[in-house]
Structure formats: C-alpha cells, structure tokens
Amino acid sequence: xxxxxxxxxLSPTMEEGTLAKWLVKPGDQIxxxxxxxxxxxxxxxxxxEAVDEGTIAKLLIxxxxxxxxxNAPIALLLVEGEDESALEGYEIDSATPADSAPxxxxxxxxxxxxxxxxxxxxxxxxxxxxxxxxxxxxxxxDALRDAMAEEMRRDEAVFVMGEEVAQYxxxxxxxxGLLEEFGDRRVIDTPIxxxxxxxxxxxxxxxxxxxxxxxxxxxxxxxAIDHIINSAAKTRxxxxxxxxxxxxxxxxxxxxxxxxxxxxxDYASWYAHVPGLxxxxxxxxxxxxxxxxxxxRSPNPVVFLEHELLxxxxxxxxxxxxxxxxxxxxxxxRSGEDVTIASYSRGVQFALSAADILAEQDISAEVVxxxxxxxxxxxxxxxxxxxxxxxxxxEEGWQHMGVGAELGWQVTxxxxxxxxxxxxxxxxEDVPLPYAANLEAMSLPNADKVVAAxxxxxxxx
Amino acid sequence: MADDGSAxxxxxxxxxxxxxxxxxxxxxxxxxxxERAGQLYGMGHIGGFCHLYIGQEAVVVGxxxxxxxxxxxxxxxxxxxxxxxxxxxxxxxMAELTGRRDGYSKGKGGSMHMFSAEEKFYGGHxxxxxxxxxxxxxxxxxxxxxxxxxxxxYFGDGASNQGQIFEAMNMxxxxxxxxxxxxxxxxxxxxxxxxxxxxxxxxxxxxxxxxIPGFEVDGMDVVAVREAGREAAExxxxxxxxxxxxxxxxxxRGHSMSDPAKYRTRDEVDQVKEQSDPIEKxxxxxxxxxxxxxxxxxxxxxxxxxxxxxxxxxxxxSPEPDPSELYTDVLAD
Numbered sequence: 001x002x003x004x005x006x007x008x009x010l011s012p013t014m015e016e017g018t019l020a021k022w023l024v025k026p027g028d029q030i031x032x033x034x035x036x037x038x039x040x041x042x043x044x045x046x047x048x049e050a051v052d053e054g055t056i057a058k059l060l061i062x063x064x065x066x067x068x069x070x071n072a073p074i075a076l077l078l079v080e081g082e083d084e085s086a087l088e089g090y091e092i093d094s095a096t097p098a099d100s101a102p103x104x105x106x107x108x109x110x111x112x113x114x115x116x117x118x119x120x121x122x123x124x125x126x127x128x129x130x131x132x133x134x135x136x137x138x139x140x141x142d143a144l145r146d147a148m149a150e151e152m153r154r155d156e157a158v159f160v161m162g163e164e165v166a167q168y169x170x171x172x173x174x175x176x177g178l179l180e181e182f183g184d185r186r187v188i189d190t191p192i193x194x195x196x197x198x199x200x201x202x203x204x205x206x207x208x209x210x211x212x213x214x215x216x217x218x219x220x221x222x223x224a225i226d227h228i229i230n231s232a233a234k235t236r237x238x239x240x241x242x243x244x245x246x247x248x249x250x251x252x253x254x255x256x257x258x259x260x261x262x263x264x265x266d267y268a269s270w271y272a273h274v275p276g277l278x279x280x281x282x283x284x285x286x287x288x289x290x291x292x293x294x295x296x297r298s299p300n301p302v303v304f305l306e307h308e309l310l311x312x313x314x315x316x317x318x319x320x321x322x323x324x325x326x327x328x329x330x331x332x333x334r335s336g337e338d339v340t341i342a343s344y345s346r347g348v349q350f351a352l353s354a355a356d357i358l359a360e361q362d363i364s365a366e367v368v369x370x371x372x373x374x375x376x377x378x379x380x381x382x383x384x385x386x387x388x389x390x391x392x393x394x395e396e397g398w399q400h401m402g403v404g405a406e407l408g409w410q411v412t413x414x415x416x417x418x419x420x421x422x423x424x425x426x427x428x429e430d431v432p433l434p435y436a437a438n439l440e441a442m443s444l445p446n447a448d449k450v451v452a453a454x455x456x457x458x459x460x461x
Numbered sequence: 462m463a464d465d466g467s468a469x470x471x472x473x474x475x476x477x478x479x480x481x482x483x484x485x486x487x488x489x490x491x492x493x494x495x496e497r498a499g500q501l502y503g504m505g506h507i508g509g510f511c512h513l514y515i516g517q518e519a520v521v522v523g524x525x526x527x528x529x530x531x532x533x534x535x536x537x538x539x540x541x542x543x544x545x546x547x548x549x550x551x552x553x554x555m556a557e558l559t560g561r562r563d564g565y566s567k568g569k570g571g572s573m574h575m576f577s578a579e580e581k582f583y584g585g586h587x588x589x590x591x592x593x594x595x596x597x598x599x600x601x602x603x604x605x606x607x608x609x610x611x612x613x614x615y616f617g618d619g620a621s622n623q624g625q626i627f628e629a630m631n632m633x634x635x636x637x638x639x640x641x642x643x644x645x646x647x648x649x650x651x652x653x654x655x656x657x658x659x660x661x662x663x664x665x666x667x668x669x670x671x672x673i674p675g676f677e678v679d680g681m682d683v684v685a686v687r688e689a690g691r692e693a694a695e696x697x698x699x700x701x702x703x704x705x706x707x708x709x710x711x712x713x714r715g716h717s718m719s720d721p722a723k724y725r726t727r728d729e730v731d732q733v734k735e736q737s738d739p740i741e742k743x744x745x746x747x748x749x750x751x752x753x754x755x756x757x758x759x760x761x762x763x764x765x766x767x768x769x770x771x772x773x774x775x776x777x778x779s780p781e782p783d784p785s786e787l788y789t790d791v792l793a794d
Contacts, residue, residue, distance in 0.1 A: 159605065185605065191635070196594050196628025203598020203612075206583050207533070209605060230588050231595060239576035239584070240567035241790035275791050299793035 002057050002086050004073035010039065010046045012257045013309060017041045018066045019074060028056045030077075037063070037074070042139060042312050043173040054079040057087055128325055129286065135316035140285045141174045143317050144250075144306065147292035148175070148212055150321050152182055155210060158296055161188040161201055162214030162251075171216045172252060172311055198224030198249070202231045205247040205301070212296060215251035218267045218305065224249075225270075232301035233276030248295045250304035253281065254346060254396040255444055257309065261432035266397035268344065269406070271303040272373040278327055279374040281305040283348035285315025287371055290325030298327065307346045330377035332384060336366035339454050340384040342407055343394035344370040347445060350426070351394050354450035365454060373403060381407060382415045390457040391423040394445055399427040421457040426450050476684045478752025484526065484683045485743045486761050488518035491542045492740060493769045494551055495714075498541065498558055502718045506777060507558045510587075511572045514542035516713035519739035520645050521546040523686025524613055527694050531608065535583040535596040536615035538573035539645075539712075543615065547580045551772035561779035568782040569790065590616060590623030593642070597629040600640035600697075611697045612640045613690075619650025621664050627671075630703065634671040639697035641690065642668065642705045645680065647712040652724040665707035673703050680708030681737040684746075711737070 007017065021038040024030060030050045037048045057076040061068055068074065078086055129135075138146070152158045159182075164171045166179040166189040179187045190197040194215065201211040215221040221228065228249055235243045255264035272279045278300050282288040288306070295302040317323070333348065334355050341351040348369045355365040366384050370377065385391050391411050393404035404425035411423060429443040455461040476484070495513040502511050514521075517539075525546040528534070536543045544554050549565065557564025557575050565575045573587040583599060586592040596614025603610040620626060621644050633640050644664045648655055655662050665675035674696070678689040686708060693704035711733045715722040722730075747753050 188636075191628075191631060193628040193631065195625045196597075196632055199591060199594025199625060199629065200598040200601055200632060203535075203583070203595035203600075204602045204605070205598070206595065207599045207602030209602050226588055226591060227594070231586070231591055235576075235584065236793065237790045238566055238570040238574035239578075239790075240565065240569055242566070242576050242578045243583070244793060278792070 002076040002078055002082065002090055003052060003054065005036065005050070005075040005077055007039070007061075007068045007070050007072045007074050008048055009070040010041060011043070012259050013312075014041055014070060016067045016069050019061050019063055019068050020045060022059055022063045024056050026056050026058055030054065030056060042141075050077075052077060052079060054082075057084060128290070129318050129323075134319040136319050137314055138285055138289075138317045139311070140288050140313045140315065141172060141311040142176075143285045143289035143315075144174050144292055145176055145178065146317075147289045147296070149178060149181060151293055151296040152178070152186060154321070157208065158210045158212065159186040159188065160212045160214065161190055161197060163190055163192055163216050165189060165214050170214070172308060174306075174311070175214065194220050194223035195227065198227040199231065201247055201249075202227050202245060205232070205245045206235065206243055208244075210246045210248075210296060212248045212250060215249065217263060217308075218251050218253040219263050219265055221249065221251070221267070228271070228277070228301070228303065229274050233274050236300075237276060244299055245301045246299050248292070248298075248302045248304055250292070250295075251306060252308040252311070253305035254307050255428070255433055255440075258435060258437065258440060260435045264433040266345075266395060266428070267303075268305060268373050268395065269397050269402045271305075272376070272403065272406075274374075276301065277374060278302045278372070279305065280327065280372050281345040282371055283310065283345055283369050284333075285313055286317045286323070287325060287331070287369070289317050290323050291327065291371065293324045294327050297324065305345060309346055310349075328372045328375040328377055330371055330380040331369045332366060332380065333369045334365065334367040336364040336388065338364045338388055339390040339392060339457060340366050340368060340381065340388045341392045341394060341450060341454065342368040342370060342381050342384075344373060344403070345396070347394035347396060350445050350447045350450050353447035354454065357447060357451050358454055363454065363458065370403075376406065376410070378407075378410045378414060382411055385411050385415045386418045389418055389420040390454075391419070392426060392450060392453045392457055393423065394426045394450055396428055396445060398430055399425050400430065402427055421459065424453040424457050426453050474682070474684045474688060476687070476746075478747065478750060480526070481743060481747045481750070481752055482761070484519075484522050485740065485747060485758070486765060487522045487525070487546060488683065488740045488743060489762065489765045490551070490768060491518045491522070491545050493765050494545060494555070494772065495541060497769050497773050498555065499714070499718065501555075501559065501773060501776070507572070508560065509571055510538065511558065511718045512539040512716065513712070513714045513718070514539055516733070516739075517645055517647055517680065517710045518542060519683040519686055519743075520643065520680045520708045520710055521615075523683040524643060524690045526683075526687045527691045528613065529610070531581065531610040532694075533581045533583055533596075533599045533603075533610065533612045534615070535592045535599060535612065536585070537589060537592055537617060537620060538585070538587050539617070540573065540575060540585045544575055544577070544582055544585075547577065547582045549575075549577050549580050549582060551768055552775040555772040555776035556779045559776040559779070560781065561776060562782045562786070563775070563779040567786055567790075569786065590620040590625050592616060593620065593623075593626045594629040596642075597633045597638055597640050600633065600638035600703075601636065603639050604636070609698045610639065611694050612638075613643060614640055615643045615645060617650065618644060618646040618648065618655050618664055619653070619658070621667050622650075622658060626667065630668045630671050630673055630705075633703040634668070634673050637700055637702035639700075640703045641693040641697055642673075642703055643690075644705065644707045645710055646707050647710050649712070649716070649724065651716040651720070652722075654724065663707070665705055667707075668703065668705040673705050675705035675707065677707045677709060680710035681739045681742065683739060683743055
C-alpha cells in the first residue's frame with residue numbers, strides 16, 4: 001500500500017490552499033524533512049516537507065491547482081520494500097480524507113454551523129453605498145490594509161506600529177505591502193512589548209500623531225490595557241479637554257480555531273464599558289474598510305476589534321478613497337418580521353446562517369449588525385424589536401456582564417411594552433475556551449444555538 | 462562612560478549671578494507653593510491624594526534651565542513642581558488642587574492629573590511608571606516630525622522597577638528617540654527604601670542593558686542637574702538617543718499627605734535639610750559669589766510669598782465646576 005501525502009494545514013484556520021509548485025517528480029527518492037512542494041494560502045506561501053522517506057510514486061494534484069482541501073491526498077509515496085506494484089488496485093477516494101481524524105483547523109463546528117451565507121440577495125441594499133458606485137471584490141484583510149494605506153496617503157500623521165507589521169508583512173497579513181509603500185518611518189516593527197508600545201503610541205497621539213497600533217491579537221493587549229484605558233481613554237477628560245488622543249488600537253479579537261483559552265477571547269464588553277473609548281467590531285468587508293477609515297480619522301481613541309476567521313472573507317467594497325462610514329450606526333442586514341437577532345463581528349455570520357435555517361421553517365428573522373459597541377445604536381435595535389417583539393443577542397464573549405446583557409436591558413428599558421418574550425442571549429459558555437474540537441464547538445455560539453434561542457423566544461420549543 | 466556613573470561636566474559647575482537668582486526664585490516658588498498646598502490640604506480645601514515636591518526642587522529647576530521651546534515634559538503624580546518649573550500659572554495649578562473651574566483641568570483632574578498644551582506639559586500620571594512609555598512616545602513624535610525637540614520624562618525610584626520602564630528604554634534606544642529619562646531617586650518608594658526594593662541600587666544603570674548611557678547626579682545641586690541635563694539633551698538632539706540621569710534627591714515630606722513617614726528617622730530628614738538643602742545651597746552660592754545680599758534675597762522671598770498667596774486666594778475664590786462640565790471632554794465632537 002502506498003502512503004498518501006496529504007495537503008497540510010499551515011495555520012490554525014487554514015481550510016484550503018493552492019498547490020503552487022511541485023519540487024519533486026515521480027521516481028524521486030526523498031528524505032524526511034525534504035521540501036516537496038510550495039503551497040499558497042491567502043496569507044502566505046509555505047513549504048510542504050516530507051514526513052516519511054521513500055520514493056515519489058505519483059503526483060495526484062497538478063501544480064497550479066487551487067482550492068485543494070486540507071487533508072486531501074496530493075501525492076503517493078512508496079516506502080522501503082515497496083515498488084510500483086503496490087499502486088495496483090489502489091484507489092484514491094478524494095472525498096474521504098485518508099486520516100479519519102478531523103483536519104487541523106477544521107473543528108466540528110462546521111458540522112453544526114452552516115457555511116457563511118454567500119448569497120448577496122439575502123443582504124439588504126446598503127443605503128450608505130451610493131447607487132452606481134463601482135464595487136470591487138476584496139478580501140477583508142486587504143480591505144483593512146486598503147483603509148490604512150488610503151488614510152496614510154491622505155494624512156502624513158498616520159502611521160502603523162506593532163509586532164511583525166512591517167518586514168514580516170503582518171502576522172495575519174493585514175499590513176501586507178505597507179512597508180514597501182510607506183517605508184520604515186511610518187510602518188514600525190516593534191519588539192514584543194505590548195505595554196511599552198501601547199504607551200509609546202499613546203504618547204505619540206498626545207503629541208498630535210495618529211498611530212494605528214496593531215496587536216497581534218487582542219489577547220496580548222491585556223498587557224497593554226492600562227494604557228488603553230488609563231492613558232488613552234481618560235486623558236482628554238482629566239486634562240479638561242486640553243489633550244487629545246487620536247489613536248486606533250486594532251487586531252483580531254475573539255476565538256480563532258483551536259488555539260486555546262489564552263488566545264481566544266472576545267473583549268468587546270471589556271472595552272465597551274469604558275467612557276472615552278470608541279469600540280468598533282465590523283462583520284462585512286465593506287464595513288471593515290469604511291469603519292477603519294472612520295476610526296483613523298476619529299479624534300478619539302478607538303478600539304477596533306477584528307476577527308481572524310473573517311480575514312479571508314471576500315466581499316464587495318466601494319471603489320475609491322472616500323468610502324468612510326459613520327461610527328455608532330447599526331445596520332439592519334436582513335429584514336424580517338418575527339424576531340430580531342442582534343450581533344456584531346462573527347456573531348453576525350451565525351445570525352445570518354440561523355436566519356436562513358429559520359426561513360425554511362417559515363420564521364422570518366431580522367438581523368441587526370451592531371457594528372459599533374460604543375456608542376451603541378440602541379435606537380436601531382429598539383425600532384426592530386418594536387416590529388418583531390422579540391430579541392435574541394449573539395456574541396462570542398461570556399454572558400455575564402456581556403454585550404447581550406446591556407442590549408437586553410436597553411431594549412427592556414426603551415421597548416418594554418413591545419416585548420412579547422424576555423430577550424435571550426447566545427454567548428460563549430461560561431468557561432475558558434477549551435482546546436478539544438468537540439468541547440470548543442460546544443462552548444462557542446453557532447447558528448443552531450441561535451435557531452434554538454429564536455424558537456424559545458417564539459415559544460415554539 | 463555609561464557605567465562609571467559620573468555626572469556630566471563636573472568641572473563646569475558654575476553659573477552666573479542672574480542664573481542663580483532665577484533658580485533660587487524658581488525653587489523657592491515651588492517650596493512655598495507646596496507648603497501652602499499642604500496647609501490647604503490640612504484645612505480640607507484640597508482632597509484626595511496630594512504628593513508634595515519639597516526637597517526635590519533642584520531637579521526640575523535645573524532641568525528646566527536647559528529646556529528649549531517645544532521640548533516636552535511628562536511626569537508621575539508628584540507633579541506640582543514640574544508644572545511650576547514649566548511656567549504654568551500657580552493660580553491655575555492651585556485651583557486644580559482645590560478642584561475649581563479655573564484649574565488647569567477645569568477641576569476634573571486634580572493633583573495627579575494636570576496638563577498644559579501651551580507649555581507642552583503632558584501630565585501628571587497616576588499609574589506608577591505609565592509616563593515613561595508615554596514620554597518615549599512624545600519623543601517618537603519629535604523624531605517622526607524631524608524637529609529637534611526633546612522629551613524630558615521624569616519618574617521616581619519606585620517607578621524604575623516597573624516593567625514598562627524597561628520596555629520603553631529598549632525601544633527608545635533601538636529607535637534613538639530624543640528622550641531624557643530623569644529618575645528622581647528620593648530614596649523611598651512610598652515607605653520602601655531603595656535598598657529594600659532594588660537588586661541594583663545604582664539606578665543610573667537602569668538602561669545599561671540597552672546601551673543607554675547613565676549618570677548619577679547630585680539632585681540637590683541645581684547647577685549639577687543643569688549640566689548633566691545639558692549633556693543629555695544634546696545627546697538626544699543630535700540623534701544619539703536617550704540618556705538616564707539618576708538624580709539623587711530627597712523628599713522632606715511623606716509620600717502623600719496621609720503618610721506619617723515612620724520608615725525613616727527624624728534625624729535622617731533633619732540631616733538632609735541641614736546639609737543638603739537645594740535652596741540653601743543655591744543661596745550660599747549667591748551670597749558667596751556676591752551676586753546678591755540678604756536683603757535682595759528677602760525681597761525675592763517676599764515676591765514669591767505674594768505669588769503663592771495670590772494663587773491660594775484665587776484657588777479658593779474660583780467656583781466649583783459648573784455641573785454641565787460633568788459630561789464634557791469625554792470625547793471630542
């Protein structure tokens with residue numbers, strides 16, 4: 001039996017890639033550790049190394065093939081003692097991974113959560129995008145990059161600093177290409193020193209620059225939270241309005257995939273608690289760009305919460321420099337009659353997927369993307385609830401003192417007479433995020449959990 | 462150079478009569494101001510925490526002497542002296558201490574949180590050590606803009622143990638930021654003596670592992686401070702990056718108004734006052750150099766007293782902030 005060589009996952013979140021180049025051919029003797037092929041993801045080009053030694057019997061995937069699924073066999077290897085006769089009768093079932101274990105980066109979440117909704121017809125037209133505007137398909141990570149690049153071209157005071165933002169092109173490739181265009185004066189690699197560079201960025205903002213400080217993830221910003229809150233958020237007030245702090249702190253927030261408790265936390269409610277901060281957590285690609293541009297132009301400190309699992313999303317973004325969205329405005333992304341589902345960031349994906357499932361059961365859900373958590377657009381949510389009379393909130397954070405707690409209270413306060421059921425929250429379970437794939441999936445929100453909550457507020461369960 | 466700890470140009474510890482008289486007046490203003498602040502605190506007009514600068518006056522006055530227009534200053538919570546030395550109005554500082562609307566922060570900051578955009582004074586920070594990366598950030602802005610301004614970043618011996626100090630020093634040296642790290646070693650971090658908290662008590666070596674030159678300076682001698690500061694500022698302006706200056710100084714009062722200072726003896730304090738007082742030392746220089754006589758110095762004392770009295774009166778006459786101010790200055794519009 002020949003040994004299949006499988007398409008590897010090269011990051012925790014990789015699901016597929018392009019087999020860019022084969023570095024071996026059939027008949028080649030290879031050794032363990034030898035480079036076999038180059039694989040491209042939307043982030044990077046990586047090398048595939050051999051695990052076993054032997055002879056390459058067959059290349060199953062031609063080079064240049066795109067969207068090769070993680071764990072798909074890409075070549076066959078004959079090990080010591082085998083010759084080509086071993087290939088006889090051997091069939092490749094490409095639909096079944098040779099290894100029965102789930103692929104790295106593929107959690108069982110996918111079996112319960114339907115794929116991200118892609119049909120744009122489900123989405124409402126965006127009134128913020130003028131009709132006739134030329135739309136360009138863009139990856140979310142590139143939309144963020146474009147936002148920074150455009151603002152850096154527009155304003156000399158804007159610069160980017162953080163770990164691996166320059167030469168490495170960004171740990172998640174969000175700052176790709178910025179160093180080449182703007183040079184190392186304006187794209188600054190920092191040491192691993194979050195507390196220190198958050199403080200330096202804040203000081204530079206006091207002096208009138210407009211820093212965009214990237215945290216490799218918001219989890220690491222716990223080291224820097226003192227400067228975000230005590231220095232950046234409070235100084236305008238403490239100075240009686242004399243000091244300004246026009247700074248953006250940005251990076252991926254929330255749970256990625258199988259990276260464990262310390263790398264998987266949603267900080268939305270933490271920062272949204274603090275007066276003096278603006279907190280933005282976009283879902284769509286266009287919002288990511290339009291709101292990051294708004295954040296950079298803001299005279300106030302902004303916490304900009306991205307999501308690693310959305311970086312690879314593709315969406316349409318209006319072409320041109322001037323697409324800047326208003327901060328503090330929620331968006332109704334799907335119109336419905338029976339229930340309001342309010343969320344932000346990746347939670348909107350669960351909400352939209354749930355709305356699809358519910359539609360098949362003749363339940364019409366309205367989905368509100370909060371987009372900004374401070375200030376919180378309570379009005380849009382309340383208006384929606386006045387129509388649907390029911391509210392479900394979705395967040396990746398913990399329930400206790402969370403975003404849903406605030407939203408539920410606000411809607412109770414401002415729309416009590418319109419509620420036909422107590423609001424329900426779909427959140428992460430009240431535990432540190434576990435590593436095991438099944439436990440992780442159980443812990444996080446997903447579309448099925450949202451569907452179940454909707455049925456409860458409709459008294460259907 | 463970095464490790465011998467000898468302060469800059471010791472051979473040049475001279476100053477003109479005019480300079481010395483200015484230093485004398487500026488130091489005296491801080492002392493009288495702080496004495497009055499202590500008194501107003503005792504009377505209940507000043508609330509919360511109030512950290513007096515008495516004993517350390519030579520540090521800020523000496524450094525101020527080499528500051529240029531556009532240079533920035535940032536410090537911790539023991540900040541009254543820095544503000545007065547910067548040229549901020551004693552009336553506005555005292556009115557902030559009393560929490561009134563004419564204070565520098567409209568009464569919303571208090572003793573530890575005062576700023577002056579005009580005088581480039583960036584606070585007034587209550588989290589021990591936080592001002593150090595912030596000060597390095599001010600320096601980054603100077604370098605980014607390509608101007609020749611220097612950030613004078615002050616902190617105490619206690620703050621010098623905070624991790625963020627080392628983070629900031631590393632980047633300041635790595636990027637050659639124009640910053641002078643002024644450690645005001647007043648011997649006690651609240652109640653903890655330096656030798657009880659620092660494995661290395663020579664604080665001028667704090668930047669040694671980053672290759673930052675460091676010098677020990679007699680922080681009770683205003684001219685010694687000035688000369689050490691001059692060299693450090695020149696280093697910063699010429700693109701060589703940061704310097705650490707360890708100012709050996711002493712605070713006469715407790716850590717804050719509520720500190721009885723039982724961790725040191727009365728004798729120790731008296732000895733410093735008698736032998737090393739920065740204002741007395743300056744006064745002796747003036748008299749010995751024949752730059753002024755006792756009567757002229759008395760006239761300065763009188764002038765300073767009048768300024769402080771005016772500040773105190775102003776700070777009590779100024780109304781409390783308008784209730785509408787509660788909600789202003791949280792965000793820019």
